[in-house]
Amino acid sequence: MAVQKSKPTRSKRGMRRSHDKLSVPMLSQDKFSKEIHIRHCMTKKFFYHGKLILKKNTN
Known part of the structure; x- marks a missing residue:
């Protein structure tokens, strides 16, 4: 298992989470x-x- 060399900074954490919003x-x-x-x-x-574009099939 890979072990990180150092703790990720708040900036990097924020960049990773920046796309998580809805x-x-x-x-x-x-x-x-209408x-x-x-x-x-x-x-x-x-x-x-x-x-x-579509017709319902009434069978």
Whole structure:
């Protein structure tokens, strides 16, 4: 097992942890259905950029 040579400084610890924060997802509103959705993702009703991209199978 590797053993560290010296204690990591507060600065290095802070640099390592700097990317651990949570970010708020970017939300958009669809042009046609007016639904709120995550950017670059389809809505719950399967719209993307105002176009229906998936049809539900009603079998």
